[in-house]
Amino acid sequence: MHDSGEVIIPIGPQHPALKEPECFLISLRGEKITAASIKLGYNHRGIEKACESRTYIQDLYLIERICGICSHSHSTCFVQAVEEIAGIEIPGRAKYIRTLIGELERIHSHLLWLGVAGHEIGFDTLLMYTWRDREVVMDILASLTGNRVNYGINTVGGVRRDIKPDHQEKILKAMDLLEERTKYYIELGSSESTLIKRLSKVGMLSRADAKNLGAVGPTARASGIERDVRKDDPYAAYAELDFKVITSDKCDVYGRTLVRLGELMQSFSLVRQVMQKIPSGPITVKTGRKIPSGEAVSRYEAPRGEDFHYVRANGTEMPERVKVRAPTLANIQAVSKMLEDRYLADLPIVIAAIDPCFSCTDRMVTLHDQTRHKKNTFAWETIRRKSISWYRQQGVDFKALNKKMAKLF
Amino acid sequence: MWQDLFNILVFPGGLFLFVFGLAAEFVDRKLYARLQNRAGPPWFQPLADFIKLIAKEDLTPGEADVAVFKLAPILALAASLAAFLYIPAWGKRALFSFNGDVIVVLYLLTLPTLAYFLGGWYSRSVYSMIGAVRSLTQLFAYEVPLFLSILAPAMLADTWNLSEMVSFYSRHPGYCFYNIPGFVVAVIALLGKLEKVPFDIPEAETEIVAGAFTEYGGKLLALLKTAFNIEMVVAASLLAAVFLPFGLDLAPAALGLLYLVRVFFIIAIVAFLRTLFARLRLDQMINFCWKYLAPLALAQVALDLVLKGVLAR
Amino acid sequence: MNWPGKIAQQLIQSLFSKPATLDYPAQRSGMPEGFRGRLKFIPKNCVGCKLCMRDCPSNAIEIIKVGDKRYEAHINLAKCIYCGQCVDSCFKKALEITGEFELAALKPDQLKIIFDAEPENGPQK
């Protein structure tokens, strides 16, 4: 307990509200949040550096593993940049398949988010129901691509697997089922009063703030900013498809929920259009292993917002530089604004409302001046040293252990 | 003396309540799962969890007050066990009874909450301390409606003795229907007492890990969980005795079965209610309790007082 | 006024319908056809071009020459990320993907699998 009657509680790096390691240090006065500091970087894996020493084909699978949910977003974004540099125009069928997987991924991500949001406000029934329904789309993704999460559908110059005729019926059936369920969730969201009580007027982010802090995706759209890369800078087959950009002017967590539910409905319609309009033909074009030198910027509307990749090639089999800017990085800065004057109980849902993905993001930010709480900050390094020396005392030999581990793998 | 010891340790105290508590936990969890379209745990899951927990290492936080930290779960368990002895669970007579025991039972049921507070507060972890403060704050919100809703039927029966109350209502089964508003209030307040959704604020997992229980593990946590289960059974038995005193003139075997049905009925209501809502915020919870629950309980008291006058004539 | 508890009807329906979850080791739902699981090596097709080794993102596969036109494959399942790129890279269809995905083992050694080469005087036609 602090002299001024404030408590600092660490939410993370390990905490049930967070599914990935990151740390929020929250100063509390009673139940009210007075200051928040966000520390990221626990998940930094040096992927950008690793990409420079691998071939483009190997990078594709590495990039896909940046994120466990929007894997297709990252890999498509990267492969688009590579194809632009190499001057490859991929076949129409491949474009449609990428769009299809992208939309199915959006459906699975938004349903997942709805469940997580339910869990964060203690509504576990919603979690169970949405995740049960999400299995429908996961099964389709598994049968289309061969994996539930890391689809591995993209390759330089097209896609790796074609849609079989019997998939068509299965997908359309699933869309009907999920559309019915989503309609139910929309109805539930607009009438269940405990839900509205917890979501409405929580985590406010005004339009001006959203613009200023560079929010993207559903977070920005719920603050009334009509931006969607699919519409503004169309890629894959989106230029030929018809859909609406869903916005809301509620500016709160409830608005973000409604935007995501609305986007689900749009995705169902997009998937149906894809199934209808998909052209026949080859799914890949032949490419060399070497990519000519050049640079390209690629943007992709991931479920969480705009994903941004910059690739620079130097004429070899490996890229010169790969830069990834995941949507959460753009949104995370808005969190401190949203937490202003809120209660501790709102914290999980406010963080969840931007649909954070910290393994994508992985950076470190200070949002509030922490100097006055200096004596309360946690010196992780001291703790680490202490634990190492404790294990040494217990007779654990790290050198031998490391060697043993290296031998095993 | 041996008889008393048997009563306290084995039946209907100690061992019986332990087993019954596990059964109640199973019913609660299974129903919760089935309502959510899940398969749910097998019947031995609560026992397996208990065995797993007692096999684990006991850890006490370095800064915790060891005595309070270790005594709190025992206090919670003891209070719930003691309360049960005064409740006429089956039949019309409790094991022990005296005039005024209804008040004692209610306060014995408050003790576990206090024990959770003490255990949480003295474990000196920020999550535990916030959880402890929350459970005490919440106590003030649901305790008054709960007390009023249980004391109102007592007023109508004109006795402070639980056993006499039950006898009174079994003589006049029709009178129970006057107490339906009180029953509603009591069930809702029970959600707060048992810290279940929408009132699981003191142990809100996504905010403060496990609230007051964050630092507990191993045998102490097993003890705490047992105390919780027994508290659930005892509170459900109290509600069943006060609000559902039907068919108390049956044969003893049938009475036992009827008792199980009544308790599981109340546990089922609790399980159903906790699937239904999102967790409220502390301020919303207090607001709800004082704005709706307390007036409804007061209305029940007024109704019973008026009825008493009318019926006496 | 909006009464809370709108989900009640669904709850009752679920109570009387088949659960959506399975009791896993006893009941299995299986994976769809074409699921990318454990790799399979067909030694008689291999010509030792080692394209699979070159493209493998995680260096999980190793082709070793053991004799004249005879190759064996060492696959480390602990390293393999089951992307199936090696199968795509192989011109001779010497690698195949199977739907087998329950690969947990107690020792890391059990995850290193060796596909032997064709016998010296293999199946002569």
Add this chain to the structure above:
Amino acid sequence: MTDEEKIKQELENKFTYLKDAVIVKRKSRVFAAVPLEKFKHVFDYAVKNLGFDGLCAITGLDLGESLGVIYHLNREGRLTLNLTVALDKEHPQVATVTDYFPGADIYEREMVDLLGIAVKGLATGQHYPLPDNWPKNDHPLRKDWKGEAKHA
């Protein structure tokens, strides 16, 4: 005339030294190499007069002989203008753009840590994405960095 060409023309008219330095790569992708000393003017002009209201990201580069920084600006979510500046490898330094875009803070900190590019005007704060105890003058994204951290 398309928007991209309009921007190219406006930039070239306003800043004569940008002649032939602005390249329209494809629809909604404009690249421009800007001399370091003139960068602030061009950036200011792009944000205030050309209506570039978003910053997608800032990329730091190691080009072997020199370092580089690319500012990816964005107009109404559609058009992307990429301003590249080359920096001297011995004393790389750029000015902060956080006064235009508060969100640039993290992108600039990343450059500081991973490439060792000093950013003038950036508020002192935590490291990212590297840990606080990471040795100074050790920048993993530089090409000469070979997978092993120097120990302080």
